[in-house]
Amino acid sequence: MKIKLLSIALGLSLFAVSCKKGESVEETISKNINDINVPANFNWSSTKEVSFSVGTTDSRYGNTQIQVIKIYAGDPANGGQMVASGSATYLSPFNTKVSLPTTLTDVYVVKYAPDLTTVTQKVALTTEAVQVTIGTSNNVNATVKVNAIAACQRSTTDGNINLNTPEVVCYSSTNDATIDIQANNGGTVKISAPNKTVTIRNFNHTGVNLVVEATTTVIVGGEIKSDETWTNYGTILLNNKLDIRGTLDNYGTTTSTNTLQINGGGTVNNHCKLYMNDFINDNILNNYSYAIASNTTRLNGGSKLNLIGNEISGVMFETKDFNKGGTLVVYGTGKTSLFKVTGTIDGNMILDARQTSNSQIITGNVQLCTPQAANIPNGFFVAPAALGCDAYVASDSCMPTGNGTAPADNDRDKDGVSNDLDAYPDDATKAFDTYTVNYANGGSTIAFEDNWPSKGDYDLNDVVLAYKFKIATSAQNKVVDITAEYTLKATGGDFQNGGGIEFNIPSGSATITSSSAVLESGQSKVVVVLFNNSRTQQTTWNTKVGEAISPNVTYSFTLKLTDGPLISTFGGNSAQNPFIWNGTNTYGRGYETHLYGKTPTTKATSSLFGTRDDASISTGNYYSTANKLPWAIEVPIANFVYPIERIAISDAYLKFATWAESAGANAPDWYSNTSESYRNTTKLFNR
Numbered sequence: 001m002k003i004k005l006l007s008i009a010l011g012l013s014l015f016a017v018s019c020k021k022g023e024s025v026e027e028t029i030s031k032n033i034n035d036i037n038v039p040a041n042f043n044w045s046s047t048k049e050v051s052f053s054v055g056t057t058d059s060r061y062g063n064t065q066i067q068v069i070k071i072y073a074g075d076p077a078n079g080g081q082m083v084a085s086g087s088a089t090y091l092s093p094f095n096t097k098v099s100l101p102t103t104l105t106d107v108y109v110v111k112y113a114p115d116l117t118t119v120t121q122k123v124a125l126t127t128e129a130v131q132v133t134i135g136t137s138n139n140v141n142a143t144v145k146v147n148a149i150a151a152c153q154r155s156t157t158d159g160n161i162n163l164n165t166p167e168v169v170c171y172s173s174t175n176d177a178t179i180d181i182q183a184n185n186g187g188t189v190k191i192s193a194p195n196k197t198v199t200i201r202n203f204n205h206t207g208v209n210l211v212v213e214a215t216t217t218v219i220v221g222g223e224i225k226s227d228e229t230w231t232n233y234g235t236i237l238l239n240n241k242l243d244i245r246g247t248l249d250n251y252g253t254t255t256s257t258n259t260l261q262i263n264g265g266g267t268v269n270n271h272c273k274l275y276m277n278d279f280i281n282d283n284i285l286n287n288y289s290y291a292i293a294s295n296t297t298r299l300n301g302g303s304k305l306n307l308i309g310n311e312i313s314g315v316m317f318e319t320k321d322f323n324k325g326g327t328l329v330v331y332g333t334g335k336t337s338l339f340k341v342t343g344t345i346d347g348n349m350i351l352d353a354r355q356t357s358n359s360q361i362i363t364g365n366v367q368l369c370t371p372q373a374a375n376i377p378n379g380f381f382v383a384p385a386a387l388g389c390d391a392y393v394a395s396d397s398c399m400p401t402g403n404g405t406a407p408a409d410n411d412r413d414k415d416g417v418s419n420d421l422d423a424y425p426d427d428a429t430k431a432f433d434t435y436t437v438n439y440a441n442g443g444s445t446i447a448f449e450d451n452w453p454s455k456g457d458y459d460l461n462d463v464v465l466a467y468k469f470k471i472a473t474s475a476q477n478k479v480v481d482i483t484a485e486y487t488l489k490a491t492g493g494d495f496q497n498g499g500g501i502e503f504n505i506p507s508g509s510a511t512i513t514s515s516s517a518v519l520e521s522g523q524s525k526v527v528v529v530l531f532n533n534s535r536t537q538q539t540t541w542n543t544k545v546g547e548a549i550s551p552n553v554t555y556s557f558t559l560k561l562t563d564g565p566l567i568s569t570f571g572g573n574s575a576q577n578p579f580i581w582n583g584t585n586t587y588g589r590g591y592e593t594h595l596y597g598k599t600p601t602t603k604a605t606s607s608l609f610g611t612r613d614d615a616s617i618s619t620g621n622y623y624s625t626a627n628k629l630p631w632a633i634e635v636p637i638a639n640f641v642y643p644i645e646r647i648a649i650s651d652a653y654l655k656f657a658t659w660a661e662s663a664g665a666n667a668p669d670w671y672s673n674t675s676e677s678y679r680n681t682t683k684l685f686n687r
Contacts, residue, residue: 030680031657033458033650038628042663044596046635046671047099047437047444049573050128052084054109055093057135061114062090066475068112068421068432069094073101075108076120077271077288077308081440083107085432086477086567087417094477099437099572100125101636103668109134112421116312116406117396136397152190163187163208173198183208186227191218212236214252224248226265250274262303272398279319281305281329289398293319300325307366309334312420313394314365316340316403324349324361332366335420336384336391338403341370353379367391415475424472431475434567436468442638443468443485447649448580449631450495452593452623453614456631458648461543461685463497463534463580464490466638471567471575479505479564484528486517488553490685491534492543492645496584500529502577502601504570505561514557524602530555533583543645543685577601578634596630597621635671644685652683 054069061067066087074080088094088111100107104125111119111134119134152170159179161169166186171179173193178201181189186207191198197217207227212218214233221240224230228246238256244266248254253273261280262268269286279293281303288308297319299305307330309315314337317330323346330339339362353361354377362368363382369389370376376387395402410418413428424430437444443466449455450462469484482503491497503510503526510526512519520527531537531553538550564570577598582591590605599622600606610617615626623631633649643652650656655667655678670678 030651030654033629033648034627036627036629036650036657036660038660039663040628042628042660044630044633044660045573045664046102046633046668047573048102048125048128049097049099049571050125050130051095051097051568052109052130052132053093053095054088054111054132054134056088056090056111057133058111058113058119059090060136063092065089065114066416067114068417070110070112071096071098072108072110073104075122076110076310080108082433082435083437083439084434084567085423086434086473087431087475095566095568096434096477097568097570097572097574098434101437102664112312114418115394116392116418116420117394118310118312119396161189163189166207171198181205181208192216212252224266244268273400287315287317289315290400291317295319296321296323298323298325299329303329305330305339307332307337307339307364309337309365311335312418314338314391314403316393316399316401318342322346322349330362330366330385332362332364332385334365336365336367338389338391338393339366339368340389340403341368341372345370345372345376350375350377350380353377417475429474430472430480432473432477434471434473436470436572437636438638439468439470442466444634444636445489445638445640446578446595446632446634447640447642448497448593450493450497450580450582450593452582452591452631453608453612455613455625455629457646458629458650459492459543459643459646460633460649461490461492461642461645462495463488463499464492464542464640464642465499465530465578466640467578468638469576471570473567477567479561479567479570481561482559484557484559486530486555488531488534488537488555490542490642491538491550492541494535494584495582495587496532497534497580498529498532498583498589499534499580500527500578502527502579503559504575504577505565509563510559510561512557512559514555517555517557520603522603526559527601528557528559534580541645542687543642545644545685549687593631594623595632595634596623596628598623637672640671641679641684641686643683647683651680653679 056067069086069088070082071084072080073083084096084098086094086096106122106124109121109123109132121134123132153168155170157172159177161171161181163169163183163185168188170190176197178199180202181200182204184206188209190211192213194215199219203222206225209228210230212232212234216234219237221238223243224246226245231249232254233251235252236254241259242256244262248268251271255275257277259278260276262283262285264282267284270291271288274291276293278295279297281299284304286306286308307315307317314335316338318340320343322341356379360382361380362385364385366385367388373387390404392404392406393402412419412425415428415431417431419425422431423433446465447460448463449458449460465486465488467486469482471482472480474480505526507523507525517528517530520529537553540548540550542550579592579594581589589603592600592604613625615624616622643649653670655670659667659670
C-alpha cells in the first residue's frame, strides 16, 4: 500500500549499482530524491513550448490567397514528422505554438504556394520564440546545413591543402582559383568562393568528405570512395567520369559532361539539379527533384532509381535512351512522378516484358513518357505505374521545366486551401492539423505521485497515462476540434484516484463525443473527466513484480469547439493541464495533483496549498515541495518504463538527478537512454 509521507527507509538512500569498467562513481550511483538540488528556473519539463511566426516574402499572391506553412520535426524528405500546419499570406504570418522535445535542435519549415511549388528552410531552435521568413528560393537554408555538417578546425586561403589528420579544413577564396588537395587520412574539406570558380587540379584522397558551399562552383573529377561523402550546395562540374562508391548529396547543381556511375555501395541523393551525359546505376539514386541524362541511362540488375515526390507534386527523371540489366528498378513514392525517355528504349527490354508479362521494370507512382508508348506492354509496370506524359511536376528553382498542370477544381470546399494541402478538402470548417509531441509514435507519458500534499514515495507510478491528440484548425488558423486518446497504464496504489484534463478554453465553449469521457460541470475552463476511480479501471496495480497484469484502458474523445481560439493562443504545452484527484474517503475531489507549476482547476481545495509537504505559496510554483520537487512528470515517449512499486524515480533512473540539477541541460534523454549508466533495469517495471 502507498505511504503518505516520504520515508528514507523505502530505498531513497544512496546505493551503488553495478558498473562497467571505466565508469566513474558519480556515473553509477543514484541520488536520494530529497538531496537533489533543483535550480530555481527548472520546470521539470522534457519538452519546450516554441512559438513560431512564419512569414513569406512571396508577393505573387498578395494578401488574399493562402500560402500553406508546415513545420516538421526532421527533414520531410527523409521521413520527418509534421507537427504543425496553417495558413499565411504576404502580409499575415502563420503564428502558432508547438511542443517539441528539448532534445530537438532544429526543425524544417516548408512553404507551399498556391501553384503548389514549395520552399524548404531548416531552422535552428536557439530560442523559444522563432521568427522565420521564407521567400521563393528553394535552397533548404544551405548555409545552416553546411555549417551543421562540420565546424572549421582550420581555415586557409592557401591552394595547397594537406590534411595530415582527420581534421576539418575550410578553404576560401575571393577569386577564381586552382588548388591541390592531399587528403589520405580522412577529414573534411569545405570550399567557399562566393560567385567564383575553384578548380581542383590534383585530388589525392581517401576517406575525405568534400563540401561545396552555396554560390561556389567547383570543378573536380575522379572518384567518391566508399567511405566518403561529397555534399554540394553550390555547383559541381565534372569533366571526367565520376565513380561514386560513397555518397553524393546534391542540394545545388551537379553536372557531369562525361559518365556518372553509381557503383555497388554508392548512393546519390539528389535534392536539386543533376545533369549527366551518360548515367550508369549499380546501386541507388534517390531523386527528390530533377535529374537528366542527355545520352544514355543504364540501370543494372539490383539497382534502384527512386523517384520521391512530395504530397502535392511528383519529380522528374529524363533521359534520351534507356536500357537496363535487371528487373524492378524504377520506384515512385508520393505524388506521381515522371520518368521521361525522349529517344529509344532497349528493344530487348520491351521484348522481355512482352514475352514474360512480369518484367516489372517500373512500379509505384510513376508515369513512363516515351514516343514508343504504342510498343510498351503491360508487363513493364506494377500498378499504379503506367504510361503517360501528364504527371504534374511543379516547376521551381530546382525544377527548371516542370510538367503537366495543377489539378482543376483544386479547392472543393472553397475555403481557400487547395485539396492537396487541405487535411479536410470536403469540410470548409477545417483545413489543417497540429499534433502533440511524438504523435506518430504513440505520444507522451504523464506519471503521477498521488499523495499530495504529502510527498509519497516518488515512484511516480500511482497513475500512469500515455496520451496524444490532434488539433484541427480552420483556414484562418482557429481551433475547430480536438481528437484525443488517453491510455491508463498503471494504477500503483490503493487510493481511488480520478483522472482528467483541463483545456485552455472557457467552459461551455465545447461539446464532447465519447463513449466514456465526460465534461465536468462547475469549472471555469473545459475539463474532461476520463475516470472517477482508478481502482475500478484496473483490478491490479501494474507496478508489482509477479502480480497479474491488468489491461490498459483507453479513453478516446473529440471536443468540438464553438468559435475556438487561434492556434497561437491555444498553445502547445499550455493547451492542456492533465491532473488526478484523490477521491478516497477523508480526501475528496479537491485533492488535485498536477504537473509542476500548473494551476489547479476551479474544484481544487485552495486551503490545502502550503500544508504538509506542499510549498506552492512559498516557492511561487503550484505543486512544488520546499526543495522544488514535483508530484508528476511528463516525458515525450509513449512507452515510458516507470519504476516498480516503492522504488523512487531517482533510484531507477540514474541520470534523473543529473538532469534535474542541471535544469535539463545534462542527460536530457534520461528517460529514453537504455545504457547501464542511465538506468537500473532491476528497479523498472517491464511489462
